[in-house]
Amino acid sequence: MVKTAIYKKLLAEIAAKENEADRITGDLIGQAAVMIGLLQGILMKLREHLLNTDQITTTEEIEFFKFVKPQVLGKLIFYNEVYRIETTCPVSGGKMYRKYLSSQIKFLKRNHKAYSDPDFFRYYRSGRTDRDMEFFTRGQLRNFTGIDSSYFEADPAFSTYYDNLLSRIIAHDLLYAYLLTRIEPQYTLPEGCNDFPDEFQWTGTKNALIELIYALYVTGVISNGKIGVRKITTVFQWLFKTSLGDIHHAFHRMKDRAGSRTLFLEQLKDSLEHYMDKDL
Structure with missing residues (x-):
């Protein structure tokens, strides 16, 4: 079965392919x-x-x-929507461009409400x-009242219904x-930043970066x-050309960590203090 190590390797390969596709195209x-x-x-x-796995534990299935x-x-749905939006966009700038992207955000919000199970x-x-x-886990859905009709089109051997719902949340x-980065330039990088050299990249874990982002957010030091x-x-994500995926779920997993829940922030503090001590 797909184990955690294989899963992490798979996501790393997808991220590498994203960067490669961006450079090539x-x-x-x-x-x-x-x-x-x-x-x-x-x-x-x-x-x-x-489907070719004979035995699978409940933990593995979950x-x-x-x-x-x-x-x-979720990424597949996301890129399919990006392709649709970019190929149907009537212009590349100006008021019409912003109006078009604004309509896509409104559509996204309406669609989100339509498929989300509160x-x-x-x-x-x-x-x-x-x-x-x-x-x-498969075969658990018993109450069919009010579920999205896509459930009846899904392969019951490869879907629990809620995994598809979760995929759409991630894509959303x-x-x-x-x-947001397309319609509000203030949230994109300044001109020329996309030409940063390849060595300018985040080399820590994604969880470490998410930990830093949440720390900056909750302390209110940005705007x-x-x-x-x-x-x-x-x-x-734009700065380091990396996708962090669903940061909310990653953050909640951090809350259940064994030991320190702010591992990276403590590492930052220790490293900085050690650097300061070198100058004494």
Whole structure:
């Protein structure tokens, strides 16, 4: 079965392919097209791997449908939407351009309300795990009242219904950040920053960067606390050309860490104090 180490390697490969596609194509449409093909292939391989596995534990099944498949499918939905938006955009600048992107944000918000199950949305955002067996193992859905009709089109051997719902939540977060940087230039990098040398990159873990982002957000040191965590995340993602995925869920996992929950911040403090002591 897909273990945690394999899952992390898979996401790292996807991130590397994103950077490679960006360098090769040089435009969002080209990058989206490349990533759609790549992610479709990965999704098919995951399905084949799962269906050919004779024995799978409940823990492994939950891991697959809560962490593995939604990250891949969520990115696939995201890049498909990026391709649609970029290829139908009537102009490349000006008022009409901003109006078009604003309409896409409004559409995104309306669509988000349409497919979101409020109870599940709160469950996921809060980082709870007590109903994971109900949401992320197959054959558990008993109440069909009010569920999205896409459930009846899904492959029951490769879906729990809620993994698809989670994929759309992940795609929604990515799309919101993407549209925000397109419509509000103040949340994108200054001109020329996209030409930073390759060595200018975040070399720590994604969790470390998310920990730093939340620390900056909750202390209110950016724009007097008037900027939301998603907008701050958008800037850091553009700055370091990296995708942080669903930062809310990553943050809630940090809250359940064994030992220190602010590992990276403590490392920053110790490193800085050590550097200061060298000059004494």
